[in-house]
Amino acid sequence: MTDADPGLFGPSSVTWQLHGDPMMWVAGVRALYLQALHPLAVLGVMQNSDFREDAWGRLMRTAGFVGTITYGTTEAAEKAGARVRKIHRHLKVTDPATGRTHGVDEPELLLWVHCAExxxxxxxxxxxxxxxxxxxxxxxxxxxxxxxxxxxxDPDDVPATTAEMDGYFARVRPQLAGTPEARDVDDFLRRPPVPPLLVPARALLWRHVAALAYQSLPPFAHELYGRTAPSPAAVDRRLRTTGALLRAVPARLRWRLPPGHIMNAMARLGPGSRPTPYTLKRQAAILDGPGRARRQQAERRGRQQGWRKPG
Incomplete structure (x- = not known):
């Protein structure tokens, strides 16, 4: 087990622990809401796919990609990235306001999608x-x-801290808008088409997920969509309640759902690789102990090292 490939992140990373949490599904829907506020990014989705027919497929493909690069082997993650780059290389989006055609793999668009997620x-x-x-x-x-x-x-062009992420959103904010395409996404996420037998489930479960995802958006997003939301404190209470309910479902039961990225990773690396908040609590206690300054200095040196470019 000790020689098994931990992948790009590995069990010692925050990403490994965080992505095993069931609230990632609410977070994924929030990302869709946020991404749709970039006029060119949402046009890229609309012009290259039938969003209303394939929205579920898009959400599942994104979840599959995140699961693969988080818990898969290094080879599997690199192959997943290569597939995404190959697809994006051939897709274009036309801005109706200017008539200009853009590649969906332009850094500005890729960076927006990345940061929103x-x-x-x-x-x-x-x-x-x-x-x-x-x-x-x-x-x-x-x-x-x-x-x-x-x-x-280029990783050097991507926010590396929460402060840098906040700065990015402040810079890009003037470019965002609640376009007709964004409102189409909003309408779909609030009332996605489902078979008649699933309408009660949509009303009972999905409506809560979509509402919570929307409410957790930053205030500027609510303003652009033209729909109000409860106070941040009220939203926090709802998020904590939902999180507690979902986390009460045994993790091994949740993780057995296809495609089983976490269970496969645990089989590869052993039971010690199980994602759990306790791991991060323990790491925090250790890192706040003796030698903290020396470790932080070593981490800063590590961040200054170059990144390997994808082939």
């Missing part, structure tokens, strides 16, 4: 009660430069 994962899980220190939150954002590299971004 990473911010959503971190914000939802922290606000729902997942225990993370400020240092671990920074580490999580920094770790996600691995996923940025996989989709074709």
């Amino acid at each position: 990473a911010d959503s994962y971190l914000q939802v899980l922290r606000r729902s009660g997942y225990p993370l220190t400020a240092r671990q939150a920074d580490q999580y954002i920094g770790e996600h430069r691995h996923s940025a590299r996989l989709v074709g971004l």
